[in-house]
Amino acid sequence: MSASTSLLFDAPVGRRRTFVNGFLVVFILVQLLLPLRYYSGAAQDDPRFSWRMFADPPLYSIEVHTTVEQEGRLTEKAVDLQASLPSRWQRTLRRRHLPLAAEKLMRWCCQKDNAVRVRLLSDRVLDQGQRVPKLRLSMDCESLEAVAIGPMQ
Amino acid sequence: MNAWNHYWYGPVAAIRPYLLMKCFLILLALDLSAVRLKAAYWYGLADFNVAHFRWLDAVQPRLSSAGFVAICLLASLLAFICAFGKVNRGLLAILFTIYTLTWATSMLDLFQHHYFLSIVLGCLIFFPSIHAGKFRTSTAEGSDGQQTVLTSAWAFRLLALSIGIVYAYTTIAKLNGDWLSGATLQRFVTLEKVEPIANLIGRVGLPQDSVWQMLAVGTIFLEIPLAAGYFLAACWDQRPTRLVHVPYVVLWLMALALHGGIEIVGLPIGWFSYYMIALASVYFLSPRLLERVARPIIGLLAEVLSRLQQLSESLTGRQQVFGLLVAVVGLIAVLALTGWAVDLPGSVDTFLLLGLALIAWTAICLVRGQARSAYPVILQAMIAGILVYVATGTSRTQYEYYLGLAHEHHRLGGYAESTLGFEKARQYTRGSRETARIEYFLARSWYARGDNDAALRHLEASLHHHAEDYEAIYLRGLARLATKKVDLALVDFERTLQLEPDWPVALAQTARLLVAHPNPQLRDVQRGLALAAQADRLALGRSIDAVETLAIAFAANDDSERAVQTAERAIALARRSGRNERAEQILKLLEQYKRTQRTGSP
Numbered sequence: 001m002s003a004s005t006s007l008l009f010d011a012p013v014g015r016r017r018t019f020v021n022g023f024l025v026v027f028i029l030v031q032l033l034l035p036l037r038y039y040s041g042a043a044q045d046d047p048r049f050s051w052r053m054f055a056d057p058p059l060y061s062i063e064v065h066t067t068v069e070q071e072g073r074l075t076e077k078a079v080d081l082q083a084s085l086p087s088r089w090q091r092t093l094r095r096r097h098l099p100l101a102a103e104k105l106m107r108w109c110c111q112k113d114n115a116v117r118v119r120l121l122s123d124r125v126l127d128q129g130q131r132v133p134k135l136r137l138s139m140d141c142e143s144l145e146a147v148a149i150g151p152m153q
Numbered sequence: 154m155n156a157w158n159h160y161w162y163g164p165v166a167a168i169r170p171y172l173l174m175k176c177f178l179i180l181l182a183l184d185l186s187a188v189r190l191k192a193a194y195w196y197g198l199a200d201f202n203v204a205h206f207r208w209l210d211a212v213q214p215r216l217s218s219a220g221f222v223a224i225c226l227l228a229s230l231l232a233f234i235c236a237f238g239k240v241n242r243g244l245l246a247i248l249f250t251i252y253t254l255t256w257a258t259s260m261l262d263l264f265q266h267h268y269f270l271s272i273v274l275g276c277l278i279f280f281p282s283i284h285a286g287k288f289r290t291s292t293a294e295g296s297d298g299q300q301t302v303l304t305s306a307w308a309f310r311l312l313a314l315s316i317g318i319v320y321a322y323t324t325i326a327k328l329n330g331d332w333l334s335g336a337t338l339q340r341f342v343t344l345e346k347v348e349p350i351a352n353l354i355g356r357v358g359l360p361q362d363s364v365w366q367m368l369a370v371g372t373i374f375l376e377i378p379l380a381a382g383y384f385l386a387a388c389w390d391q392r393p394t395r396l397v398h399v400p401y402v403v404l405w406l407m408a409l410a411l412h413g414g415i416e417i418v419g420l421p422i423g424w425f426s427y428y429m430i431a432l433a434s435v436y437f438l439s440p441r442l443l444e445r446v447a448r449p450i451i452g453l454l455a456e457v458l459s460r461l462q463q464l465s466e467s468l469t470g471r472q473q474v475f476g477l478l479v480a481v482v483g484l485i486a487v488l489a490l491t492g493w494a495v496d497l498p499g500s501v502d503t504f505l506l507l508g509l510a511l512i513a514w515t516a517i518c519l520v521r522g523q524a525r526s527a528y529p530v531i532l533q534a535m536i537a538g539i540l541v542y543v544a545t546g547t548s549r550t551q552y553e554y555y556l557g558l559a560h561e562h563h564r565l566g567g568y569a570e571s572t573l574g575f576e577k578a579r580q581y582t583r584g585s586r587e588t589a590r591i592e593y594f595l596a597r598s599w600y601a602r603g604d605n606d607a608a609l610r611h612l613e614a615s616l617h618h619h620a621e622d623y624e625a626i627y628l629r630g631l632a633r634l635a636t637k638k639v640d641l642a643l644v645d646f647e648r649t650l651q652l653e654p655d656w657p658v659a660l661a662q663t664a665r666l667l668v669a670h671p672n673p674q675l676r677d678v679q680r681g682l683a684l685a686a687q688a689d690r691l692a693l694g695r696s697i698d699a700v701e702t703l704a705i706a707f708a709a710n711d712d713s714e715r716a717v718q719t720a721e722r723a724i725a726l727a728r729r730s731g732r733n734e735r736a737e738q739i740l741k742l743l744e745q746y747k748r749t750q751r752t753g754s755p
Contacts (some may be wrong), residue, residue: 008304009281011162020307024161031272031315035322048205051322053265054337054420080731086198086561088261100210101203101260108201 045097045134057095059125060134064105066115074116079109097122102135103146110141117141119149159391161310164303166390166440171283172447173309173435175236177273180431181252182232184424185225186541187548190497194558195261196221199565205257216258218558219499226495226503226541228252233537237454238529240282249274266425272315273428279308285455301440303390313436317383324376327369335365346418368414375411379404379433386436401437408433458529465525473524480531481512491538495545496577497554504538552581556591563598572598589618593625596632605632623652627659639671660688661702668709682706697726701739704746713750720746 012020037043038050047057064079081090085105093101106118118139123131136149196202197217204210214220231248235241252274256267281304331337344351351364382404389397412426412433435443468476485508492504511534515527545551559574575598579591592615600608612629615622630645646663653659661684668681685706688699704719720743727736 006303007164008167008283008302009306011158011305011307017162020161021157024307024311027275027311028314028318031318039325048263048265049268050326051265051319052326053323053422054327054332054341077733078728078731080733082730083732084199084565085201086195087564088195089199089201092260092263096260096263098203098260100207104201104203104210 058097060094060097061121061123061125061131062090062093062102062105063121064109065119065121066109066113067117067119068113068115076119079113084112097124097134099135102137103139106137106139106146107144110139110144115141120146160388161307162305163388163391165306165309166443167281167283167302167304167306168440168443168447169390169435170280170304170306170309171285171451172443173312173432174240174277174280174283176431176435177277177428178232178236180424180428181270181274182229182236182537182540183544184428185229185232185252185255186544187550188423189255190222190225190545190550191548191553191557192262193221193225193497194218194554194561196259198561202258203260205260209257213258219502221255221258222497223499223503223506224251224254224258226497226500227507228255229541229544230504230507230534230537233540234530234533237533237536239284240280242278242282245274245278249278264423264425266422266428269319269425270428273312273432276308276312276315279311281306281309284458285451286459301390301444313383313386316432316436317380317386320376320380320383324373324380327373327376332369333366333373335363335367335369338369339365341420342418368418372411375407379407379411382407383436390440398439401439405433405437408437461529461532462525465528468525474519477515477519477524477527480528481515484508484511484531484535487535488538491542494542496551497545507534549581549583552578552583555581556594559594559598563594563601568598568601572602585618589615589622589625592618593622593628596625596628600628600632600635605635608632609636621652623649623656623659626652627656627662631662634666639666640675642666643670643675655691657688657692657696657699660684660691661696661699664688664702664706668706678706678709682710694722695726697723697730697732697735697739700726701742704739704742708742708746708749713746716746717743717750 011017035050038047038052045058062081064081065076066079067074067076069075092098093105102120102122106120109115109118118141120135120137120139121133122135124134125131137146138149139146195218197215197220200215202216204213228248228251231244231251235244235248249271253271256262256264256271283304327333347364347368350368351361354364354367355361382401386401389401409430412429415422416426465473465476485505488504488508489501492501495504511531515524515531518524518527555574555578559571559578562568562574563571572595575591575595579588579595582588582591592611596608596611596615599605599611609629609632612625612632615625616629619625626645627649630642630649633639633645634642643663643666646659646666649656649659650663664681664684666681667675667677667684670676682703685699685703689696689703692699694700700719700723704716704723707713707716707719720739723739724736724743727733727739
């Protein structure tokens with residue numbers, strides 16, 4: 001094919017070419033670096049955007065306890081997530097260690113139960129059923145701020 | 154720098170980006186209507202949602218099912234409109250944004266291929282605007298003397314590189330012991346699906362169990378060359394010799410084997426395989442073959458567009474305005490009708506919103522004196538509306554949407570909503586088995602609402618279609634029990650156990666009735682105890698109902714010591730699963746048994 005082959009659309013030239021070159025570099029760099037979040041350990045429990053299509057995600061257990069005021073007394077009780085949370089969300093929370101999702105769940109429990117405080121305990125469940133503590137959060141339902149009260153690995 | 158320029162800006166057969174744009178957009182539009190919409194009922198349920206990004210979570214409005222339906226439908230309509238018309242970068246950018254929102258708004262959907270599709274759409278925005286009628290204006294001669302239309306298309310090459318990166322990372326993700334041993338694959342695929350391959354392996358003398366390992370390692374051996382192939386794809390149009398064709402045809406076959414294989418073994422990844430096969434075909438097959446296959450469709454499209462242009466050009470000033478008015482009224486009628494026929498929450502509003510946006514755009518065209526350019530878009534929007542309706546109807550989107558919605562509402566205790574959902578799903582049932590199930594679900598929903606007469610009516614309808622549905626018979630027993638038809642209820646429970654002898658739920662319920670039957674002749678506390686013990690054993694000690702029934706049966710058999718122990722186990726089980734009210738109820742039983750234990754009388 002000769003250099004003089006006419007094209008339906010020509011390649012960009014001048015400043016437009018410079019802009020396109022810059023765009024190409026940024027686009028490729030983002031695609032190369034984004035999956036490294038997972039591999040570098042910065043987001044070891046969050047395989048999103050890392051193209052781990054069939055990698056078997058670990059399992060997590062999740063327990064939420066709310067403290068409610070009843071007849072002037074504070075009582076803590078376990079939240080029946082199975083009966084109150086849509087099943088697909090239960091699956092997502094068991095399959096992914098997502099701090100943002102955990103925080104949202106605590107806020108949701110605050111509102112749903114009109115609670116004073118919410119405690120969330122999440123463990124990583126190993127193959128043999130052993131549990132490794134992963135996340136311990138406490139939330140004051142007035143400020144809606146989650147505070148770590150245990151392992152955050 | 155020369156190599157850089159050569160790689161990105163060198164000539165590409167124009168048929169490739171042209172076909173990629175059309176095929177991908179049509180596939181995406183169908184995918185959204187026929188697959189994604191089915192899961193729309195999850196969105197906004199129980200008012201819980203988490204977006205993919207913290208910033209989006211903070212700014213986005215409360216997500217509802219209707220809202221998700223709206224963005225899916227809008228994306229589907231826009232994809233059809235873009236596929237059938239000239240490339241409009243603005244419209245593609247809107248489509249990219251709306252599509253990206255379909256996955257970014259909620260972590261409910263964590264499939265990574267949605268993110269990949271956003272990358273494809275991002276690249277499509279910058280694809281060259283190739284018109285069907287322009288295919289014979291710029292040509293280069295191939296090795297066989299045939300002419301191929303060429304273009305420069307950096308975004309098309311960028312997409313190839315992006316696909317290569319995805320393949321490379323998916324390969325890296327599989328380089329671990331779990332994958333290489335086949336253990337991961339075994340968790341996703343059932344043995345029946347790979348049986349023919351396992352048999353083949355057995356015939357050559359290898360252990361059949363090695364099928365998993367071979368498939369896992371084989372996947373990696375397919376992905377590595379595919380990654381490399383995409384890095385170099387489209388460069389071959391610069392030197393289109395026959396020798397270059399061979400490795401690319403091999404790569405295409407590899408893509409077909411990999412993604413076709415994924416579909417055969419039934420990995421649950423939506424339409425991802427079809428997208429990847431379409432992309433491999435566009436990048437790896439020879440441009441001449443692609444042109445030959447696509448020529449009839451391209452010719453027809455070019456003909457339709459040119460006729461439409463001729464028609465719009467033949468109209469004079471007043472005719473132009475009148476013609477547009479007729480077109481706009483037709484558009485609104487078609488969109489309102491198809492939106493109504495799609496019959497999903499928010500569908501009419503979405504279709505009409507698109508109609509109004511197009512009316513506004515038509516008015517702008519009219520003011521600017523470019524009325525002619527409005528006709529093709531109006532026609533495309535009408536076709537898009539009809540196609541979305543056909544896609545949702547043929548894929549049974551409505552049935553699965555309403556059925557899923559009703560089930561989840563029922564599970565969460567929203568029985569009124571679940572009744573409505575099942576009633577809507579009933580409009581889309583096919584065949585007597587499906588009708589039987591829906592009638593059963595309706596009965597279950599009415600029973601939960603306390604309307605036993607309505608439940609019994611639906612159960613009769615269900616059993617009319619499927620007389621041996623043990624769940625329906627069991628539920629009829631419960632409804633009869635609630636209406637004091639105890640003898641008939643026992644008949645139903647016994648029949649259920651004949652059909653499904655190992656169902657803990659029915660075992661426990663029959664046990665309860667047997668130990669407390671009002672008719673002493675039908676009361677059988679010993680058999681009740683045996684059934685309760687069987688229920689508890691089959692439920693592996695995890696069913697609160699079964700354990701509680703066992704406690705009741707022990708008490709009925711005057712074994713208060715074991716009744717107390719079992720009731721304590723039921724309370725612990727209820728508390729562990731957060732069912733505190735249930736625990737309180739069993740606690741009352743426990744106190745009664747303890748009293749009996751102390752005093753010797755109930």
